[in-house]
Amino acid sequence: MNLRELIRTSRPIAFFGGAGVSTESGIPDFRGVDGLYSQKYKYPPETMLSRDFFYSNPEDFFEFYRDKIISVDAEPNAAHKALAWLEKEGILSAVITQNIDGLHQAAGSENVIEIHGGVRRNHCVKCRQFYTLDDVKSRTGVPRCSCGGVIKPDVTLYGESLDPKAIEAAISVVSAADALIIGGTSLTVYPAAGLIDYYRGDKLALINKTPTPIDSRADMVIYDKIGKALGEAVFG
16 A cells, blocks of 8 residues: 555544654744754854743843744645645644644645644733734744733643644544654654654554654555655645
């Protein structure tokens, strides 16, 4: 069975994706050769993207956040578009993503579980007033609410716990899936990588450019770009 046949014969399919889905849209990952961890900053990226740093150095946080995390020019690629089409056709039940860029929604996907949060949602730390991504981008320096509180992106920073509701939803989707496609992730970041343990089926497809720790558990392993593999399987 190839990927196209797996998609054609499976209902429902769940998709779990990581940074590799977005790198094809020009968004850098963290651990790759050209990733943020390989670049030189005043502070390490994992420090600047921590909860403690957000509250103690908000100016430096938002300078880095606007410069490197908010990718305003990125557009959905073939993988995003293929997944949106599969959902529209009733084949895909949900997209579970480690990415925070909102490109799945931009492509048309509606049932997207962002286990690390998303840049398109922002709230005041004091009054919880909601703000859009444009609200954050249009301000200079530290964005503040009308009440004076700092506007915080709804993304999971280092030192924060994952949203339990998102994890619960992801587990439910994976547990109910006939087929599970995992793409663009090295499966080294926990607890997100542990979601695979909830899959009980025998149609596990793994798409990544490099080997992962769970290759031996997969029923199908494809070493390729996720956009190329999914695009060809869905659109031909």
